[in-house]
Amino acid sequence: MNDNIAIRVENICKSFGDGDSFIEVIKDASFTINKGELAALVAPSGTGKTVLLMMIGCVNEPDSGEMWIGTEKVFDNRWLTKETRKIRREKIGFIFQAHHLIPFLNIINNLILLPQTNKTDEKTSKAEARKLLRYFGIADKEKAMPSQLSGGQNQRVAIARALINNPQIILADEPTAALDTQRSVDVMKILKKIALEQEVAIIMVTHDDRMLPYCDRIMKIEDKKIVFV
Ligand SMILES: Nc1ncnc2c1ncn2[C@@H]1O[C@H](COP(=O)(O)OP(=O)(O)O)[C@@H](O)[C@H]1O
Numbered sequence: 001m002n003d004n005i006a007i008r009v010e011n012i013c014k015s016f017g018d019g020d021s022f023i024e025v026i027k028d029a030s031f032t033i034n035k036g037e038l039a040a041l042v043a044p045s046g047t048g049k050t051v052l053l054m055m056i057g058c059v060n061e062p063d064s065g066e067m068w069i070g071t072e073k074v075f076d077n078r079w080l081t082k083e084t085r086k087i088r089r090e091k092i093g094f095i096f097q098a099h100h101l102i103p104f105l106n107i108i109n110n111l112i113l114l115p116q117t118n119k120t121d122e123k124t125s126k127a128e129a130r131k132l133l134r135y136f137g138i139a140d141k142e143k144a145m146p147s148q149l150s151g152g153q154n155q156r157v158a159i160a161r162a163l164i165n166n167p168q169i170i171l172a173d174e175p176t177a178a179l180d181t182q183r184s185v186d187v188m189k190i191l192k193k194i195a196l197e198q199e200v201a202i203i204m205v206t207h208d209d210r211m212l213p214y215c216d217r218i219m220k221i222e223d224k225k226i227v228f229v
């Protein structure tokens, strides 16, 4: 197996409902994303972008097919581990349109929540959190509450939170949709830099064509399959 591959998907299928409410969303989708690659996922609303991301993120179970995260095969018509949560915690970072920071925890405590769940001690996780805050130019905000930060600053914190466990993959579902153009471009530059410097594979759903020049590849969903344009 090529160890440059971060995500490999073979023939995954996903449908919902039955009878009149049956809907086939993804059918026999196959693709690979390499380490260090920033891929955009662009497709009309309701075509399965979030469903696809949540399957890769080991949140939603595909109906059939195979999936690998790095060299680890995680799905072969069923999960190959009972601990999909462990895969998520250790290998995958999620970023959403809303930052989903915990409003009653300050910035640094928001950042160290996940590492503490993974049993990293507080001193180590705080040091890592401070490093990320410096990297994102918001080191002075560690004691601030999310409500005291701007939308762009909170989204940087959310990206830092996604990075804190050194994930192999970042899945970003419309991370710039709530930001103005300048803040969106800032976020794109950060994602690009992370992909390059940390060899993380990033799949980012976006509706904004202005973000595409920052991406290495553009994926679309066509006829329930993934195509690259
Ligand atoms: N849990 C679910 N139960 C039933 N249908 C769902 C569920 N999740 C998604 N769908 C359907 O799958 C299709 C794709 O949804 P989604 O991935 O959210 O689209 P988008 O491309 O806008 O992110 C939609 O028709 C949606 O209604």
Ligand SMILES: [Mg+2]
Residues within 6 Å of the ligand: 049, 050, 051, 173
């Ligand atoms: Mg969606």
